[in-house]
Amino acid sequence: MTAAAAYAVADWGTSRFRLWLLDEKGDVVAERRSDDGLDISRARGFAETLETHLTGLQAPADMPVIICGMAGSRQGWVEANYVPVPADLTAILSGTVRIEGISRDVRIIPGLSQSGSAPNVMRGEETQLLGAMLARNLRSGLVAMPGTHSKWVELEEGRAKSFSTYLTGELYALLAGHSILRHSIGNATETVAPDHPQFAAGLELMLEGNRRMLGELFGIRAAMLLENLAPEGAASRLSGLLIGTEIAGAREKYGTTTKIALVASGAMAALYAKALTVAGLGFDIVDADDAVRKGLFVAASKLWPAATQG
Amino acid sequence: MTAAAAYAVADWGTSRFRLWLLDEKGDVVAERRSDDGLDISRARGFAETLETHLTGLQAPADMPVIICGMAGSRQGWVEANYVPVPADLTAILSGTVRIEGISRDVRIIPGLSQSGSAPNVMRGEETQLLGAMLARNLRSGLVAMPGTHSKWVELEEGRAKSFSTYLTGELYALLAGHSILRHSIGNATETVAPDHPQFAAGLELMLEGNRRMLGELFGIRAAMLLENLAPEGAASRLSGLLIGTEIAGAREKYGTTTKIALVASGAMAALYAKALTVAGLGFDIVDADDAVRKGLFVAASKLWPAATQG
CATH class of the missing domain: 3.30.420.310 (2-keto-3-deoxy-galactonokinase, C-terminal domain)
Known part of the structure; x- marks a missing residue:
């Protein structure tokens, strides 16, 4: 592996798996993209799928991993509960769930939920949102995240107030x-x-x-x-x-x-x-892509501030 | 077969095939429903599929058959061109296409088309529409035909003026x-x-x-x-x-x-x-069901007024 890598971070969705090794500043050291989404990974085993890709990037056995996306859903690896809105996005950082029964430190970031008359959920976009907010110092207004399930989030005083899909x-x-x-x-x-x-x-x-x-x-x-x-x-x-x-x-x-x-x-x-x-x-x-990596990096550097360089 | 049957009439759609034998008044003598829609029938042969179902109802070899629906589309048996709106629905009766190369007299009813700023087409519903208009003496107003592709038709002075899907x-x-x-x-x-x-x-x-x-x-x-x-x-x-x-x-x-x-x-x-x-x-x-059978019956009795009772 490249000497500078400090964290492995992944966006693990229904149909896509993206993995990056990041250095201590959050810059990309190595990258891997595949179609190993939820359905494929469930059949093969989530831990095995992840290790295969980490090995492909020559990540050491003790490198910690942070994951966002549908891997944390009920149909995923381990369910990471939702943080309800209105929410300070840093709440998702303290709500990560650690995977048990494996030696590597692997955590999954929770999603956001909205109850009431317009129930809604997101998984993965909360990390992208956090990254976008930090990258542009966004504190109010609208954030649009188009895709399979486009998310529109209203920000107010630096918090996610409500969202729609x-x-x-x-x-x-x-x-x-x-x-x-x-x-x-x-x-x-x-x-x-x-x-x-x-x-x-x-x-x-x-x-x-x-x-x-x-x-x-x-x-x-x-x-x-x-x-x-x-x-x-x-x-x-x-x-x-x-x-x-x-x-x-x-x-x-x-x-x-x-x-x-x-x-x-x-x-x-x-x-x-x-x-x-x-x-x-x-x-x-x-x-x-920058936004989700930044969100994952912030989560990783908060969880493991003393991560060594491999 | 039942002695009273005069015509065989079919509604042949993308996913469904429905065949009735009707007497000279249009009443149902025998009926057959199956999933032999377009895709299945194209693979097996349209003529063979039709004959199999006719044999199942003991229809004689010289009984004429009238068909409406997607069997008359470009992906169907033989393409029956569209009649453009605004249209007197009796125009669809004179626009039927005869299947060539088989001994039985089999005809397909054309669809309706709408050009201009809101292009639209229908196949099968025009026959249902004709039946509904005759059954209820409809001459103006709206006709809604819900389904896979719901059709809404505006009638004016007994003619189909425009429609949407x-x-x-x-x-x-x-x-x-x-x-x-x-x-x-x-x-x-x-x-x-x-x-x-x-x-x-x-x-x-x-x-x-x-x-x-x-x-x-x-x-x-x-x-x-x-x-x-x-x-x-x-x-x-x-x-x-x-x-x-x-x-x-x-x-x-x-x-x-x-x-x-x-x-x-x-x-x-x-x-x-x-x-x-x-x-x-x-x-x-x-x-x-009554409407489409009535439309098919009117088409059949106009085409073959002298049809004998088997």
Whole structure:
């Protein structure tokens, strides 16, 4: 291994596993990404999956590991309870759960929960949120974390006050891959580009009126049959309709006055940046990978302040 | 076979195949239902699938057959082109396509299409619509045909003026069976009842405000985790959210003044009746099975007025 690594940190979700070795300042020493999400890892054994990847990065046997994400869910490795909002995000740092029965010190970060009339939960995004808040010194306003289950969090005086979840990414995957629209989209599911006119058309339809996405989806199929809408156009329009619905909902709920911290990377960041612009909402982009690593690093350095350099 | 049968009529959809032998008045002499939808039938051969079911009902070799539904689509047996709206529904009767290369007289009814700013298509529902219009002497107003792809048709002076499609039933199946919500719903997908309080709660949420369904779906998962929402409750809430979104969209689009003809059967009719009532919309129920058979019978008796009794 590289001599400088101090901590191993992982974002372990339903379908993805990402592992980094970080030095004492939080910089990346080594990295590993795989599809060893929850379902695969449960079958093979969580401890074994983790050790395989640690060995791949030549991490020493006594290096501590901090994990966020669905690995801490009821369907995961060990359940890490939720911290209820409103919450100071440092509460998640003191709520980590240690895995028992293994010699390595492995901890899982708890999620956030919201009870009352709008019950909600998150796992993984709380760590990303903590990292984004620290990176940009965010203390109030809105944080948008798009993805499979997009999370929108209201901050107030440095605390997470409330949050909501949009099933945008999951619905896109289901509709593009498994609904009647799959005949229109084919293999073009990943070809959505922020400057495609059909992406803009889908966005505008959802942002400009009271139209319901549920009543617009089938139009993609009809446009393919009647107007030869191409697969890239179909994929872009679907993405525009879904992201447009999410942004329209958030705009109705939170208003237009707040500047939004958009925590996203790569293609996702570009699509949401375009959508927020069309919606007339101000935003700053915070890189999502940086944010989750920073959150994990802060958790690790608080838990193990005296970690030696391997 | 029963001596009185004059016509064989079939509703051949993506996932279902229904065949009836009807007498000269349109009454049912024999019936067969199966899962031999498009995908299964394409693999086995459409002609062979049809003959197998006809033989099962002891239909003679010279009995003519009329078919509506996705069997007339590009992915079906033979493509029957669309009749564009606005349309007199009798136009679909003169647009039937005869299957070539087989000795039996088999015809497929065309669908309806809508071009312009809201492209749309239907296949199968046009026959149901024709049957409902004839059964109730409908000449104006709204016709709602709920299902996998719910169709809402505006009638004017006895013609179909325009229509819209809501992906309600397909989205329910995808979300209940294949999304994160499947953990909350399990095997309860078919247990939605119109009097379940969670069905009403889902309906009211979508009908009372400007809420977006996309932002409410994940709440079902959260309520399961935080409040032990039972599978039946989760299924009912999901159904309420989706049907509520459809009805709210239709109410915004068409207003509340028109009496609606609700073309539906069984559990579906009960759920939509409840939803329309909560939305404050007036309606009459037309049985969906009766309607499609009546439409098919009218088509058959127009094509083959001299059909003998076997």
